[in-house]
Amino acid sequence: MNYQIVKEFPHPMMEKGKRPVISIYVDTHIKKPDRLENPIRFKNLVKEAQASLKEKEFKGFKDLFSLFKEMEEDALFWEGATESMAILGDEDECIVYKLPVNVKSLAIVSDSFYIKPLLRSFQSNGHYHVLGLNRDNFVLFEADRYGITEIPVDASDATMEGVLGTEKTAPHLSVASIGGDQSMYHGHGGAKDERKVDQEKFFRHVDTFVLEQYSKKQKIPLILVSPDEHQGEFRKLSKNNFLIDEGIKIDGDSLDKKSLYVKVQDVMQERFKKELKDRMAAFSEAHAKDLGSDDVIQIGRAIVEGKVASLYLEENTVHPGRFDPQLGTVMQGEIADPRVGDVYDDMAEVVLRRGGEVLILGKDEMPTERELAAVYRY
Structure with missing residues (x-):
């Protein structure tokens, strides 16, 4: 038997209906020397689980407990410790969640997996896209509670030059004759208007591209990161229902990935808090009816x-x-x-x-x- 580190919740293993099952939560240390205590904590929790099993049930979990012993002694397994771990197993399968939040250490043997700590971890700061938009280029990220990753996008879609190419708006010129053969050229609108037209074309492309290629497929919130002047312009033309109202008014190029992640996490936390207030009001109204x-x-x-x-x-x-x-x-x-x-x-x-x-x-x-x-x- 092997374990599998997973991010999906709920996981298909939870639907199998096998019983009993074992749920172990370990509140882990990240830094040395305290990190050395993590396998010891796990070992003690495994003992608690073993003590909870009835004698006739123990034989069916022989492979799982052998796996637990291997995990306890595997230095690499504990090397990548996060704030906590959830280890769930039945007679023939084991999954591991590395969680970014602290949980209470415990071991439970019951007819179904103990999932409340997982629910708490997964319910906020879930899974979302981040769109970093400038006048003539964009970058797209996928983020969750574990971190943020840039999604590779070809320059033909990610830059104004790649999208518009030779279709950039040409200057509008008219010709007026000044006696003889001399002519005077008058520009209408000038370079400023041309840039505005091209920017709108590019923004419409970005909106359609992100919506069709990512938002519709994954159905997760989209956070816009762009300078203040582009926020309103993009939102005015966007048809993406997954674009949330809360944005980050800053040039994304001025942030490294770690700083960007902190800012988008703050946005999602505030969004979750606002949702809670709305839910309180909704419950009061529902309860009254x-x-x-x-x-x-x-x-x-x-x-x-x-x-x-x-x-x-x-x-x-x-x-x-x-x-x-x-x-x-x-x-x-x-x-x-x-x-x-x-x-x-x-x-x-x-x-x-x-x-x-x-x-x-x-x-x-x-x-x-x-x-x-x-x-x-x-």
Whole structure:
């Protein structure tokens, strides 16, 4: 058995329905000498998982635990440590997420993977395009929580010269005769107007190119990075619905890639905060119309009926027990039982499978005083 480092969430392995499964989260150190503790932490968490398995189940996980031992002793595996890791495995498969946020170290053996920490990591600063635009050229990036990468674009599409070539607007001249054979040439509009026409042609090309080749295919937000004077001009003609209102008014050429990434991350963070405020207001309105709830029993029933559009869960909270995805009932449990599971996590998985969304929020971000809330589709 081998492990696979993945970025996709949810991952197909989570849909297999094998049980039990093992979820291990390691809050890792990045710098030496503390980084040397990471494999030790992992080893101790593996022991916790082993202790949670029933004797008859242990044999089926023999290959996985052998793999865990190899991972523990693999210096290269720990060399590229991020803020934390999520390691999920069943009897025949193992995936690893390297996360850019801190999580609480834990090991859980249950009938489904524990995914709340992953949800928290993936919900903000997700996946987006960044368009760096100047008057006569552009550069395109793809970014996510892991970093930013330039997308290679041929000069024939990325520069005004490549796009317009010999089709650049020629000066408009008229001829007036001054007696005899002498003539005077009058320019209409001049070089300034010609540049404006060419710039508009180029901007329209950029908009169409990015929309057709990237935005329509990946359906992710697009952040515009360009000087202030180009922001309005480009937005006025753009037909790209994925272009977000928040832009960065600066010449992208003045930034190195690291500085650019910091700025676009700030934009996405602010966008996420604004969305949270809007969601709070939407929940209050929905709750008043019986189209939302913060009662765990009512929400459980609504989930199995396919009514839940959005589920909000408070971070670092656990409701010991199990959620029945067929009946929508909640079975209480004792938190001391390592196999009891988390009702909230079970609910989150079902909502995602049914096409809803799940957000993990801080206590002060929740739209209600309770640990969960939901907005219904109808």
